[in-house]
Amino acid sequence: MEDLSALEKLLKSGEFLQSLQMERKTADLVFDSRTLKAIYELVSRYRVDYIDYPISSGKESIVFKAYLDGKAVAIKIYKMSTLRFSNIWKYIDGDYRFSKEHLTRSSLVYLWARKEFTNLSECRRYRINAPRPIAFHKNLLMMSYLGTSTRGAPMLKDTEVDFQKTFDQIMDSVKDLYGKAKLVHADLSEYNVLIYRAKPYLLDMAQSVSREHPAADYFLERDIKNICVFFRKKGVDCSMEDSLKYVKPPIKSGKA
Ligand SMILES: Nc1ncnc2c1ncn2[C@@H]1O[C@H](COP(=O)(O)OP(=O)(O)OP(=O)(O)O)[C@@H](O)[C@H]1O
Ligand SMILES: [Mg+2]
Known part of the structure; x- marks a missing residue:
């Protein structure tokens, strides 16, 4: 394919990297040629x-x-x-x-x-x-992009925020994720939440699964546990059981 070989040449010439303002050194370290093509x-x-x-x-x-x-x-x-x-x-x-x-x-x-x-x-x-x-x-x-002109938004683990409020906001997000989007994050922790404009943003969601996934309950409990462990260290009085009930209210077995 003519186009492809032209592209190969362009990639090899370094012109492309220059146009991205990326140094050859960085590019070589990180990218294979398929990825370079995809970026292009x-x-x-x-x-x-x-x-x-x-x-x-x-x-x-x-x-x-x-x-x-x-x-x-x-x-x-x-x-x-x-x-x-x-x-x-x-x-x-x-x-x-x-x-x-x-x-x-x-x-x-x-x-x-x-x-x-x-x-x-x-x-x-x-x-x-x-x-x-x-x-x-x-x-x-x-x-x-979440951040200011000079730096990316910090991870939850690296910030000082109103921890009680942030915990509540994260639980609201997890509840909506489960109840409305019908998903479980499955890798939730203080590393995958960014604080942007004073609010928590969920990040890193490739592994997030449908709540129909056979291990969805396990992932949800693990997510809530991670978050509770972090916030407890920050002085928030949170219970894993209550948080789980908040996100996934037990089905009432009421009489007809
Ligand atoms: N949309 C975004 N805006 C600003 N910063 C971001 C954004 N997405 C990711 N980041 C930054 O990149 C970091 C890594 O992103 P993410 O958590 O999605 O990847 P990861 O899968 O954990 O990567 P790895 O496993 O390779 O460390 C984040 O902690 C954050 O600092
Ligand atoms: Mg991550």
């Missing part, structure tokens, strides 16, 4: 102005600040090589929305990005505070 496609398709610095660099993903129509956005790039099948399969198998798909190694990573996009879209639909999803393409997810 995303950037051209959505007319991303440029990709700025990495906000966070983890084992399985790297998040960049970028600009789209002059506005800051975040682009999360799932690393093709380190995303572990064994770690993520349990969040796909059992979620009827995705479990029927035929998967190869790379399409699994693509599905992971699409799954996060889908889950964030559900949050948007039910007005649950989370980044606004903008697009996904292969192993990339573009979403609204």
Whole structure:
């Protein structure tokens, strides 16, 4: 394919990286050529102005600040090589929305990005505070950027807030996530909540599952436990049992 070889050349020439204002060193460290191509496609398709610095660099993903129509956005790039099948399969198998798909190694990573996009879209639909999803393409997810012009919003674990109020707000989000969006976050903790404009925003939702998932109750209890343990250390008097009842009210077995 002529187009593809032109693209290969462009990628190799470094011109492309220059246009993204990204250094070759950074790019080589983080990206394989498939990912570079995907970035190129995303950037051209959505007319991303440029990709700025990495906000966070983890084992399985790297998040960049970028600009789209002059506005800051975040682009999360799932690393093709380190995303572990064994770690993520349990969040796909059992979620009827995705479990029927035929998967190869790379399409699994693509599905992971699409799954996060889908889950964030559900949050948007039910007005649950989370980044606004903008697009996904292969192993990339573009979403609204939470933060100021100089720094990304801090994680809950690194902030001083009104802890009682923040706890209540998180529980409201988890309740809406369960009751309205019919999802369980499944990796909720003080690491995956950002404090933005004094409010908690849920983050990192690729692993979030439908509440029909066979392990949904287990994931929900684990989420609530993590949050309670954190807030108890901050002096909030929270009970796991009450929080669970708040999120998932017991079905009344009333007489007819
Ligand atoms: N929309 C966003 N706006 C601002 N910062 C963001 C956004 N999304 C992610 N971040 C930053 O990137 C970090 C990592 O994001 P996230 O939790 O979604 O990825 P992760 O799956 O935990 O990555 P890894 O497992 O590789 O560490 C967040 O803690 C936050 O600092
Ligand atoms: Mg995270």
